[in-house]
Amino acid sequence: EPxxxxxxxxxxxxxxxxxILRCVPISNHxxxxxxxxxxxxxxxxxxxFYNNEISEKSEIFDDQFSVERPDGSNFTLKIRSTKxxxxxxxxxxxxxxxxxxxxxxxxxxxxxxxx
Amino acid sequence: xxxxxxxxSMDSYEGQEVNITCSHNNIATNDYITWYQQFPSQGxxxxxxxxxxxxxxxxxxxxxxxDRKSSTLSLPRVSLSDTAVYYCLVGDIRNQGxxxxxxxxxxxxxxx
Numbered sequence: 633e634p635x636x637x638x639x640x641x642x643x644x645x646x647x648x649x650x651x652i653l654r655c656v657p658i659s660n661h662x663x664x665x666x667x668x669x670x671x672x673x674x675x676x677x678x679x680x681f682y683n684n685e686i687s688e689k690s691e692i693f694d695d696q697f698s699v700e701r702p703d704g705s706n707f708t709l710k711i712r713s714t715k716x717x718x719x720x721x722x723x724x725x726x727x728x729x730x731x732x733x734x735x736x737x738x739x740x741x742x743x744x745x746x747x
Numbered sequence: 748x749x750x751x752x753x754x755x756s757m758d759s760y761e762g763q764e765v766n767i768t769c770s771h772n773n774i775a776t777n778d779y780i781t782w783y784q785q786f787p788s789q790g791x792x793x794x795x796x797x798x799x800x801x802x803x804x805x806x807x808x809x810x811x812x813x814d815r816k817s818s819t820l821s822l823p824r825v826s827l828s829d830t831a832v833y834y835c836l837v838g839d840i841r842n843q844g845x846x847x848x849x850x851x852x853x854x855x856x857x858x859x
Binding site: 636649663665667674675676677680687688690723724725727734735736737738739741743 | 779781783785788789790791792793796831832839841843844845846847848849850851
C-alpha cells in the first residue's frame with residue numbers, strides 16, 4: 633500500500649536553530665499538507681500546498697514557517713528559528729482530490745523536540 | 748466547517764463489536780464523513796469514508812442515516828490492537844484547501 637514517508641522520525645534541536653522536516657508524499661498525489669500535534673493535544677492543520685504554492689494556511693503557520701517542493705518527490709517544512717513551543721509531532725500528508733478522491737493520507741510523523 | 752461530537756472514551760472487550768457514533772448536525776451538502784484511527788506517537792490512519800447510506804471495507808463499516816446528521820463507525824470483533832483514538836471528521840477538503848479539523852476523538856480501550 634502506498635504511504636507517505638517522513639524523515640527524520642525524531643529530531644532534537646536547540647532553540648533558535650533552523651529545522652527542516654522532509655516528506656515524500658504518495659507518488660500520484662498532487663496536494664500536500666503539514667499538520668502538527670503538540671503532546672496531549674489535538675491534531676492541528678498548518679498548511680496545504682498545490683501546484684508549487686500555498687493553498688491555505690492556519691494562523692499557526694507564521695513567518696518562521698515555510699514549505700517547499702524542491703524536486704519531484706520531496707516536500708519540506710522549514711522552521712527558521714525554533715521556539716520551545718514548536719516542540720510537537722509534525723505530520724506530512726497528501727491527497728489526490730479528484731471528484732471521487734476526497735481522502736488525506738498521513739505519514740508517521742517527525743517528532744521535534746526544541747530544548 | 749461542520750462541528751462533530753463523539754464520546755470521549757469507550758471501553759470494550761476482545762471479540763466484541765464496537766460502534767462509535769458521531770453527531771454532525773450542521774453537515775453541508777458536499778461534506779463527506781471520514782474516520783481516522785491514531786495510535787500514540789503515530790500519524791492518523793484513514794479507516795473509512797462515506798457520503799450516505801452504508802460503506803464497508805476490510806476494516807470497518809460506516810452507517811449514515813438518510814438525514815446525514817450522524818454516523819456510526821462499526822468495528823467488528825475488536826482486538827487489543829484496536830486500542831486507539833478514533834476521529835470523526837466532516838467536510839469537503841476540495842473546498843477547504845485540505846484543512847481537516849480534528850476534535851478530541853474517542854479513546855477506545857479494548858480489554859482482554
